[in-house]
Amino acid sequence: MLPSPRGLRVLAVDDVPLALTELCRLLRAAPEVGEVVAADDPISALRNIQADRFDAVFLDISMPGLDGVELANLLSKLSDPPVIVFVTAHEEHAVTAYGIGAVDYLLKPVRAERLAMALTKVVRMLSAGTAPVTPHRVRRPDAMAVLPVETAGRTRYVRRSDVRFVEANGDYVRLHTPEGVHLVRMPISRLEEYWADSGFLRVHRGYLVALSAIRELRSDSSGGLLAHTDLGDVPVSRRHARELREQLLHAAQTGMFDDPTRGA
Amino acid sequence: MNDLKDGLSGPGARRAARRLRRLLNTPGLGLADLSGNLVWSGHSPDSDAVATLVDHVLRGETAKDLPPLTATPIYAGDGVAGVLVVAGPIRRSALREAASWVADAVERGRLEASADRAEQAELRALRAEISPHFVYNALTVIASLMRSDPDQASELMLDFADYTRYSLARRGDYTTVSDEFHAIETYLALQRAVLGDRLRVQVRVAPEVLGVAIPYLVLQPLVENAVRHGIEPRAGAGLIQVTGEAEGNDCVISIEDDGVGMDPERAREILAGRGGSDSVGLANVDRRLRHVYGPWYGLVVETAVDAGTRVIVRVPRFQPGVMP
Numbered sequence: 001m002l003p004s005p006r007g008l009r010v011l012a013v014d015d016v017p018l019a020l021t022e023l024c025r026l027l028r029a030a031p032e033v034g035e036v037v038a039a040d041d042p043i044s045a046l047r048n049i050q051a052d053r054f055d056a057v058f059l060d061i062s063m064p065g066l067d068g069v070e071l072a073n074l075l076s077k078l079s080d081p082p083v084i085v086f087v088t089a090h091e092e093h094a095v096t097a098y099g100i101g102a103v104d105y106l107l108k109p110v111r112a113e114r115l116a117m118a119l120t121k122v123v124r125m126l127s128a129g130t131a132p133v134t135p136h137r138v139r140r141p142d143a144m145a146v147l148p149v150e151t152a153g154r155t156r157y158v159r160r161s162d163v164r165f166v167e168a169n170g171d172y173v174r175l176h177t178p179e180g181v182h183l184v185r186m187p188i189s190r191l192e193e194y195w196a197d198s199g200f201l202r203v204h205r206g207y208l209v210a211l212s213a214i215r216e217l218r219s220d221s222s223g224g225l226l227a228h229t230d231l232g233d234v235p236v237s238r239r240h241a242r243e244l245r246e247q248l249l250h251a252a253q254t255g256m257f258d259d260p261t262r263g264a
Numbered sequence: 265m266n267d268l269k270d271g272l273s274g275p276g277a278r279r280a281a282r283r284l285r286r287l288l289n290t291p292g293l294g295l296a297d298l299s300g301n302l303v304w305s306g307h308s309p310d311s312d313a314v315a316t317l318v319d320h321v322l323r324g325e326t327a328k329d330l331p332p333l334t335a336t337p338i339y340a341g342d343g344v345a346g347v348l349v350v351a352g353p354i355r356r357s358a359l360r361e362a363a364s365w366v367a368d369a370v371e372r373g374r375l376e377a378s379a380d381r382a383e384q385a386e387l388r389a390l391r392a393e394i395s396p397h398f399v400y401n402a403l404t405v406i407a408s409l410m411r412s413d414p415d416q417a418s419e420l421m422l423d424f425a426d427y428t429r430y431s432l433a434r435r436g437d438y439t440t441v442s443d444e445f446h447a448i449e450t451y452l453a454l455q456r457a458v459l460g461d462r463l464r465v466q467v468r469v470a471p472e473v474l475g476v477a478i479p480y481l482v483l484q485p486l487v488e489n490a491v492r493h494g495i496e497p498r499a500g501a502g503l504i505q506v507t508g509e510a511e512g513n514d515c516v517i518s519i520e521d522d523g524v525g526m527d528p529e530r531a532r533e534i535l536a537g538r539g540g541s542d543s544v545g546l547a548n549v550d551r552r553l554r555h556v557y558g559p560w561y562g563l564v565v566e567t568a569v570d571a572g573t574r575v576i577v578r579v580p581r582f583q584p585g586v587m588p
Contacts, residue, residue, distance in 0.1 A: 091433070109425050211471075216509075217445075219467045223453055228468075248471045249442045257472035 007034025008122065009053065013045040013068070014060035014087065019108065023058060023087060026112055032119045042066035049075065054082040056122045058106075061088040061097075069093075072100055083122045113239040144194040147175065149182040158182050160198060164213035164229045166191060168206040176231045199251075203227060203236040203244050211251050217244075268366065269373035272297040272338070272346040280369070281305040284348075288362055292351030295366065298322065298344070309333060309351045321347045327359075336363045340370040381537075394431050395488060401458045402427075409457070420457050426450045431481065438586055441508055441515060442474040444483045448506060451484055455491055462501050463491065469508040473515040477586045478579055479552050485545035486519045486563075486575050494523025494573055515581050520574040531565040531573075546575070553577065556586065 010027055014020040020038050027036045037052070039045035042063050049057070057075065061068035072084050086097040086105040097105040103125050104118040146157045158175055167174040168188035175182045192202045199211045209227050216228040217236075225236040227244065236244055251257065267276030267283070272295050282305040285293035292306035296318045304314075309332070317335045321328050325344050327336040335349045336359050348363045402424055409417035430447045445467065452465050487506065495502035508517045533539050537547040550563040557579060567573040580586075 091429070107429070109422055111422050214471050216468050216470050219449055219465070221456060221464045221466075223456070245442060245446065245474075249440060249474045252442075252471055252473070252475035257470075 008032055008055040008119070008126075009035045009037075011037050011039060011045060011048055011054045011057045011082070013039045013042065013057065013063075013071070015041055015063045016060070019060070023110060026110060026115050027058065029112070030116060030119055032123055042068075042071050045071060046074070049078075049082070053080075055126060056083040056085060058085045058087055061086055061090070061093050069096055069100065072102065076101055083125050085118050085122065113242060116239060117243060144191070145198075147182075147184055149175070149184055151182070156182075158184075160195060163200075164210055164231045165227075165234045166200070166208040173208075176229075178231065199256075201240075201244060201247055203234060203240045205237065207234050207236075209234045211247055212256055214248065217248070266369075268369035269376060271370055271373060272303075272366075273299075273301055274373075278303045278305065280366070284362060284366070288350065288354060288358060290350050290352045290354055294349040294351075295338075296322075296347040296349065298346060302349075307351060314349055318347045318349060327356075334359060336360065338363050338367045338370065340367045341374065345370050394428070395492075397492075398455070398458075398488065402454045405457045416457075420454060423450050423453050427454060431484070433480070437479060438477045439480050440474065441469070441476045441478055441517070444478055444481075445469050445474075445506075445508060447481075448483050448487045451487060452504070459491075459495065463495055464501055464503045466503065466505045468506070470510060472510045473508050473517075473581065476515040476579065476581050477583065478515075479556055482549050482553065482577060483517065483519065485549055486577070489545050490519050490521040490523070490573065490575070493526075494521030498524055510581065511578075513581050514578050517577040517579075518574055519577075520572065522572040525567045525569050525571045525573050527569055528565075528567060531567050535563060535565060549577075553579070557583065 010033055012020060012023045012027060014023060017040060020040055024036050024038050027033050037048055037054070039048050042065055045057070045059075046066075048054075057072075059068040059072060063071075068086060068088070072086070075081050075084065084100075084102040086093065086102050087108060087110060088097070088105060089108045091107065093105065103121045106114055106118055145160050147160070148155050149158050150156075158177060162177040162179070163175045164178075165176050166188060167176065169183070171187060172183050172185050173188050173191055175184060188202075188206065188208060192200065192208050195208065200208050201211055203209050209229070213229045213231075214227045215230060218226045218228050218233070220226075225238075225241050225244075226233040227236055228234075267280035268274065270276060277295055277297075281293055281295050281303050284295075285305045290306070292304065292309055294302050294304040294314060296302045300315065300318050300322060302314065302318065313330060313333060317328060317330050317333055321335045321337050322344065325337050327334070329335075332353070333349060333351055334354060334356075335347050337344045338346045338348055345367065348359070348366055350359060350362075402420070406417050406420050406424065409420065427447070427450050430443070430450070449467055452463075452467070456463050456465065483506070487504065490504050495504065503522050505520045506518070508515065510516075530539070534546050535550050537551075539547065546563065546565075554562045561578055561580070564576040564578070565573065566576070
């Protein structure tokens with residue numbers, strides 16, 4: 001199923017009125033979302049789904065009558081089922097949630113930045129359904145492993161593995177490497193797309209960082225988070241902090257940081 | 265022999281000596297603890313001679329006669345716990361049997377005490393997690409911000425939800441350093457709202473230790489302690505620094521405040537669990553770490569009066585059987 005061109009059509013289901021209001025408010029504020037329909041009990045949710053087409057359903061788990069897990073089970077039997085995201089107060093439900101094919105689960109109260117991550121997964125899921133593996137996607141891990149840079153009229157090549165972090169600078173990006181800073185004409189969002197599978201993560205509107213280059217995570221009284229590399233600190237926006245932590249934890253657990261030659 | 269439940273130096277030792285003397289029908293009988301402190305019942309003999317004899321038995325760990333005195337060591341657990349001294353004639357077999365009664369009573373008392381302590385530690389672990397003082401301060405601040413700064417109020421409410429979710433979690437015994445750090449950052453964000461400019465914070469963690477398994481809620485009580493004892497009691501601003509890094513095969517986490525500090529002797533008392541109800545957190549964390557990783561992995565507290573306090577947690581980066 002393709003996401004609707006004017007943004008996602010989302011059904012939000014929760015039997016607690018103010019929780020539903022808040023969930024709808026957060027969904028409407030998200031750029032990926034086009035339209036939000038609210039249902040305050042599982043039966044009217046079913047009626048809505050029968051009458052209309054939704055890209056995604058955000059579903060509370062504990063509801064009277066038919067709980068969220070049962071409702072999701074019913075939905076999964078549809079020929080063209082919407083993507084399910086559970087919203088729950090209890091972490092124990094997570095295992096069940098994934099077991100029946102939900103793409104994500106959100107803990108109540110919901111944070112805007114966590115909701116944004118869930119919507120990214122929804123969009124990815126919907127596009128994967130139509131175009132599972134494009135040739136472009138297969139090539140991507142090797143794309144742009146080396147970037148040409150112009151220095152004083154001469155073309156040099158910068159290896160991706162030498163880049164610690166990337167800073168947006170208008171239509172250009174600044175590549176920070178131990179040999180110096182190189183300017184390349186390319187929007188940071190393009191480079192993010194190319195390098196996402198090579199251990200680079202967008203941690204801020206203006207910054208892309210190599211996970212393996214991070215020496216320390218630092219936070220201070222202002223509450224701001226910094227990723228410290230040997231070439232300087234990279235600011236991490238609140239919106240990206242959680243994903244950075246998750247990716248770093250995953251990298252640590254898979255041994256990325258176990259290299260004994262890794263200096264401080 | 266319930267009189268000996270607090271050991272040979274406990275308050276019941278004198279009564280135990282009296283009963284034992286009647287039972288053995290001897291003119292005089294004494295019980296000495298490991299330091300040679302003696303309780304005596306009945307006819308008083310030459311006290312210098314008794315002291316010499318007790319000392320001799322404690323050193324040599326064998327029975328010894330010095331007529332009319334006879335002394336025999338009391339074995340409890342895996343070593344000598346004290347000495348039984350009898351004045352007057354007694355059969356050697358009767359003396360041995362009496363010594364073994366005393367040993368049993370001391371042993372049973374020790375076991376009961378340690379079971380008690382374990383139970384208390386568990387209760388304290390449950391109670392130490394959420395400090396009411398902190399909870400109501402945070403809620404008061406949020407209530408006030410709802411009028412003046414609704415966005416911040418909402419943000420802090422979400423932090424508060426994370427804080428309680430983590431503190432109430434009953435998932436397993438272990439979590440990751442990553443989650444523990446996230447929990448203290450959430451806690452410190454709330455504390456900054458409560459204490460304002462008085463609290464300055466620096467948190468630094470190296471990614472290589474993020475995946476290390478660690479018992480639940482080890483860091484939060486230590487950071488709470490740093491705020492409560494290092495920052496809150498004094499006027500002016502204070503700095504709390506938390507760092508986590510790899511040191512060889514260990515993960516070392518340090519929690520430091522530049523606050524009022526304390527006498528190192530007092531820090532030792534607190535770690536030993538004798539610091540009073542105000543500081544159970546530290547002793548509890550110390551005990552849990554030792555329980556999981558062995559006696560070498562207890563807390564290290566570096567402090568002095570007016571010199572701040574640094575608490576160091578050291579856990580192995582890879583420990584069989586310890587999984588988040």
